[in-house]
Amino acid sequence: MGARLRIFLTHQEEQDLWELRRCPDVHQRVKDRAEAVRLSHLGWYVESIAKHLDWHVSTVRNALNRWLDRGLEGLWESTGRGRKPRWTEEDMVYIETILREDPRSYTCDELAEKLEKERKVKLSGDQLRRILKKRGSFGSETALVTESVRTQSCVSVSRLT
Numbered sequence: 001m002g003a004r005l006r007i008f009l010t011h012q013e014e015q016d017l018w019e020l021r022r023c024p025d026v027h028q029r030v031k032d033r034a035e036a037v038r039l040s041h042l043g044w045y046v047e048s049i050a051k052h053l054d055w056h057v058s059t060v061r062n063a064l065n066r067w068l069d070r071g072l073e074g075l076w077e078s079t080g081r082g083r084k085p086r087w088t089e090e091d092m093v094y095i096e097t098i099l100r101e102d103p104r105s106y107t108c109d110e111l112a113e114k115l116e117k118e119r120k121v122k123l124s125g126d127q128l129r130r131i132l133k134k135r136g137s138f139g140s141e142t143a144l145v146t147e148s149v150r151t152q153s154c155v156s157v158s159r160l161t
Contacts, residue, residue, distance in 0.1 A: 005064050007040040014041060016072065033063040033075045040064055087121050092135060094119065095128070108132075 009017070017034040020026060032053055039049045046064070050057045066074035095111055106114070108125035116122050123131075 005040070005046055005061060006043070007037050007064055007067060009037070009041040013072075014038065020075075029077075030075045033066070036060050036063045037067045037075075087115075087123060087131070091115060091119055091121050092131060095132065096135075 017038050020034045021031050023031075032055075036049050036053060036055075039052065040046070044052070046057055046060050049055075050060045053060070063075075068074075095115060098111070098114070099106070108129040110125075112123050112125045112128045115128065
């Protein structure tokens with residue numbers, strides 16, 4: 001058992017942490033860190049908080065120390081984490097333009113090769129396919145038309161009932 005680590009909050013800080021728990025567009029990890037800080041303020045031991053949140057004791061201590069060092073900002077992840085993308089938004093707009101305007105059809109490997117040759121961006125065909133799919137710019141026109149017709153017919157049926 002380590003040294004006692006306890007957080008003391010002002011009324012405003014406690015209120016902010018309480019509201020942060022209810023915010024829908026905040027990542028769950030941030031909400032859990034806020035909960036750990038609140039529980040420490042309420043007098044819970046680090047070990048009890050770890051058991052309650054199903055965390056390791058060192059994870060709780062890290063969250064509490066981040067609060068002590070940086071305050072509310074310490075609940076979020078630092079910027080610059082993870083691998084940076086090799087492509088830019090302009091690269092994907094370029095590929096989408098090719099798909100829209102060129103009469104021939106391309107495989108993802110052919111598009112990746114074209115992207116490397118013309119824009120010096122090296123991506124695999126699979127990676128390019130995942131990026132385009134996530135952006136919603138990939139797929140057959142038939143599927144898009146079918147989906148829009150299905151949506152319109154659902155609206156028409158709902159108006160009748």
